[in-house]
Amino acid sequence: MAQAHSSSDRVTIRDVASVAGVSTATVSKVLNERPDVGAEVRQRVLDTIGRLGYRPNAVARGLRSRHTDTIAILTDDLEGIFTNALMRGVEDAASAYDISVLLANSYGDPEKERKHLRRLLDRQVDGLIIMSGNRVRPRSGPALPLPGTPYVFLYEYGAAEPVPSVLPDDRGGAALAAQHLIDLGRRRIGFINGPASWEATADRLDGLTTTLAAAGVALEPGFVRHATSWSPEEGYTLTSAMLDAPAPPDAIFGASDDLATGAIAAIHERGLRIPEDVAVVGFDDRSLAVHQRPPLTTVALPLLEMGRVAGQRLLAAVNGEEQRQELIRVPCELRVRASTTGRARTAT
Amino acid sequence: MAQAHSSSDRVTIRDVASVAGVSTATVSKVLNERPDVGAEVRQRVLDTIGRLGYRPNAVARGLRSRHTDTIAILTDDLEGIFTNALMRGVEDAASAYDISVLLANSYGDPEKERKHLRRLLDRQVDGLIIMSGNRVRPRSGPALPLPGTPYVFLYEYGAAEPVPSVLPDDRGGAALAAQHLIDLGRRRIGFINGPASWEATADRLDGLTTTLAAAGVALEPGFVRHATSWSPEEGYTLTSAMLDAPAPPDAIFGASDDLATGAIAAIHERGLRIPEDVAVVGFDDRSLAVHQRPPLTTVALPLLEMGRVAGQRLLAAVNGEEQRQELIRVPCELRVRASTTGRARTAT
DNA sequence: TCCCTCCACGAAAACGATTAAGTAAACGTG
DNA sequence: CACGTTTACTTAATCGTTTTCGTGGAGGGA
Numbered sequence: 216m217a218q219a220h221s222s223s224d225r226v227t228i229r230d231v232a233s234v235a236g237v238s239t240a241t242v243s244k245v246l247n248e249r250p251d252v253g254a255e256v257r258q259r260v261l262d263t264i265g266r267l268g269y270r271p272n273a274v275a276r277g278l279r280s281r282h283t284d285t286i287a288i289l290t291d292d293l294e295g296i297f298t299n300a301l302m303r304g305v306e307d308a309a310s311a312y313d314i315s316v317l318l319a320n321s322y323g324d325p326e327k328e329r330k331h332l333r334r335l336l337d338r339q340v341d342g343l344i345i346m347s348g349n350r351v352r353p354r355s356g357p358a359l360p361l362p363g364t365p366y367v368f369l370y371e372y373g374a375a376e377p378v379p380s381v382l383p384d385d386r387g388g389a390a391l392a393a394q395h396l397i398d399l400g401r402r403r404i405g406f407i408n409g410p411a412s413w414e415a416t417a418d419r420l421d422g423l424t425t426t427l428a429a430a431g432v433a434l435e436p437g438f439v440r441h442a443t444s445w446s447p448e449e450g451y452t453l454t455s456a457m458l459d460a461p462a463p464p465d466a467i468f469g470a471s472d473d474l475a476t477g478a479i480a481a482i483h484e485r486g487l488r489i490p491e492d493v494a495v496v497g498f499d500d501r502s503l504a505v506h507q508r509p510p511l512t513t514v515a516l517p518l519l520e521m522g523r524v525a526g527q528r529l530l531a532a533v534n535g536e537e538q539r540q541e542l543i544r545v546p547c548e549l550r551v552r553a554s555t556t557g558r559a560r561t562a563t
Numbered sequence: 564m565a566q567a568h569s570s571s572d573r574v575t576i577r578d579v580a581s582v583a584g585v586s587t588a589t590v591s592k593v594l595n596e597r598p599d600v601g602a603e604v605r606q607r608v609l610d611t612i613g614r615l616g617y618r619p620n621a622v623a624r625g626l627r628s629r630h631t632d633t634i635a636i637l638t639d640d641l642e643g644i645f646t647n648a649l650m651r652g653v654e655d656a657a658s659a660y661d662i663s664v665l666l667a668n669s670y671g672d673p674e675k676e677r678k679h680l681r682r683l684l685d686r687q688v689d690g691l692i693i694m695s696g697n698r699v700r701p702r703s704g705p706a707l708p709l710p711g712t713p714y715v716f717l718y719e720y721g722a723a724e725p726v727p728s729v730l731p732d733d734r735g736g737a738a739l740a741a742q743h744l745i746d747l748g749r750r751r752i753g754f755i756n757g758p759a760s761w762e763a764t765a766d767r768l769d770g771l772t773t774t775l776a777a778a779g780v781a782l783e784p785g786f787v788r789h790a791t792s793w794s795p796e797e798g799y800t801l802t803s804a805m806l807d808a809p810a811p812p813d814a815i816f817g818a819s820d821d822l823a824t825g826a827i828a829a830i831h832e833r834g835l836r837i838p839e840d841v842a843v844v845g846f847d848d849r850s851l852a853v854h855q856r857p858p859l860t861t862v863a864l865p866l867l868e869m870g871r872v873a874g875q876r877l878l879a880a881v882n883g884e885e886q887r888q889e890l891i892r893v894p895c896e897l898r899v900r901a902s903t904t905g906r907a908r909t910a911t
Numbered sequence: 912t913c914c915c916t917c918c919a920c921g922a923a924a925a926c927g928a929t930t931a932a933g934t935a936a937a938c939g940t941g
Numbered sequence: 942c943a944c945g946t947t948t949a950c951t952t953a954a955t956c957g958t959t960t961t962c963g964t965g966g967a968g969g970g971a
Binding site: 922927930 | 942957960964966970
Binding site: 335 | 618619620621622623625626631633636641642646647648650651654655658661663664665666667668675679681682683684685686687794795821824828851854856
């Protein structure tokens with residue numbers, strides 16, 4: 216194996232140039248696949264690079280060319296339920312374009328967040344994915360202080376001003392669930408929504424009612440409840456209340472898998488059968504959904520795809536495409552399982 | 564608000580120097596808190612920096628000083644159950660020292676992994692946290708090709724050679740659970756271990772048997788079973804088998820929360836009470852543990868702490884401390900809940 | 912007063928690439 | 942054959958810092 220002959224230091228573009236008998240400019244052109252370099256010289260340089268095991272120094276490159284091929288994810292909850300899948304989507308998109316991803320976690324502390332943001336800008340990141348809008352987002356003040364650095368909000372509700380942003384299609388997702396229940400002949404549908412303070416809950420309710428209305432099905436007022444948290448316990452108590460009503464529902468739609476899980480417990484407790492007596496649909500498609508008994512039909516949040524979309528939008532902006540200050544909704548997908556059909560119809 | 568007067572470009576150290584009437588060398592010294600600069604000059608420079616809103620360019624700094632204040636996490640499963648908590652620990656440690664964290668996900672694809680590794684080294688990262696040992700790890704060949712870049716393996720079992728590494732104390736964790744059950748007077752303990760191919764399972768079994776033996780309690784051969792996966796379903800079937808034995812166990816220890824969850828289902832199904840008839844202990848302390856009915860006593864994996872420890876070890880090595888090729892075990896913690904005591908004893 | 916030692920600071924050379932501008936040779940073209 | 946144009950390279954400046962020396966002056970001792 217050929218080695219750099221002289222020093223123990225890393226081999227630079229200058230070494231390659233001198234060994235190949237060309238200038239560093241030429242090596243650089245070969246590296247960047249520029250057209251104005253002859254075939255045999257190109258080959259010679261390539262060979263030399265291989266022999267010497269040369270690798271371009273990304274830091275030096277970044278200094279001169281003013282881009283670092285790096286984007287950052289700024290989050291306030293690295294351990295959030297959905298964070299990994301979102302991150303993975305972003306990482307997917309980025310690494311497809313040979314872009315690296317920096318991670319910054321703020322715990323929701325505005326001080327930490329500012330510190331991270333400063334550090335990232337110092338580091339000359341090319342763009343930012345923001346999953347930590349509580350503090351830096353435009354909602355609470357003027358626009359982000361990101362001179363010339365493009366950014367995309369990911370899974371951040373409630374931006375006051377138009378801003379590049381990616382969210383799930385909550386309305387469409389709820390509509391999917393509603394249509395599914397209708398198709399199964401259910402007419403007395405109970406909806407356990409999340410806390411009203413969450414923006415998504417309004418859209419989910421809207422998707423449900425609109426779809427039901429279109430099918431001529433009315434939603435009983437007592438069958439629409441806002442939980443005070445997304446927990447199974449809430450799902451359990453609210454479902455219990457509905458089941459104990461004189462004319463109980465024949466289906467429960469929970470605005471989260473946790474809520475639906477609580478519903479399942481309440482239904483089982485009363486000796487009712489799922490789905491024969493009461494069908495259950497959840498929302499999110501967390502891993503627990505498939506492990507329920509029976510496995511839970513649910514509306515899957517397109518987290519991976521959301522991450523990818525956000526990443527792609529950001530990279531487009533980094534590459535100079537003009538960025539539209541637009542909110543993009545990524546469609547949800549219905550995963551039909553035994554809690555509505557009695558036996559799993561589709562894998563996963 | 565004072566602004567850079569002349570151009571639209573970013574303000575550099577040279578601008579600061581000229582405005583403050585000193586050389587860039589001096590500004591640099593102030594920036595890096597070097598001693599050889601006088602008090603009033605220092606103050607003048609500091610003021611100028613503030614007025615101009617100057618921020619040092621980390622890329623340029625990295626080029627010259629040969630360190631980037633960046634470490635990377637190389638993982639093969641960004642969506643793994645434990646990945647976030649581990650990452651958060653690493654991020655904690657890093658950001659405490661003003662170090663940024665790069666993320667690289669390989670999906671276990673060795674090709675992708677090599678590509679990421681190359682990219683990270685090109686980027687001159689100061690060190691690596693490796694949670695993706697399947698391919699790059701020494702097990703399958705010679706040492707890592709990381710000339711001069713320190714690294715620490717995190718939550719990676721089975722390194723063939725001594726290598727800086729951080730793992731949970733599986734043995735100690737199992738011992739904690741065993742002691743707890745003994746203290747509660749349980750004597751007929753069933754152990755549902757994970758798949759034998761997992762290195763951790765041997766340690767957990769060992770911790771259990773050693774502790775029981777020390778208390779004079781024997782483990783019945785039929786009460787020690789290896790599952791073929793970590794799933795609740797496995798826990799369910801294996802527990803069922805034990806419960807249907809002539810003299811059933813009075814406690815089930817599952818080597819994962821999922822296994823223990825399955826155990827709970829099997830116990831309930833037989834109309835037995837938890838913990839009166841059968842106590843249940845899990846391992847991992849995933850979020851589902853606290854949501855079980857009854858809430859599950861479990862051995863918590865110290866993921867956050869493991870991440871922190873790995874981060875700190877790495878940063879120490881980056882700072883020139885000599886790195887010991889050593890495996891560090893981080894102690895687990897027992898979280899006592901109702902599945903053994905009948906009522907929660909501790910919060911969380 | 913002279914000499915030596917510090918102390919603060921500046922000049923200038925890196926760091927390893929990219930890139931604008933320049934140039935010599937080869938190549939038409941009239 | 943003289944004269945623009947390409948083609949294929951090279952030269953050298955540049956990106957924004959850090960860092961190694963060098964240096965002038967202040968201070969101290971004899």
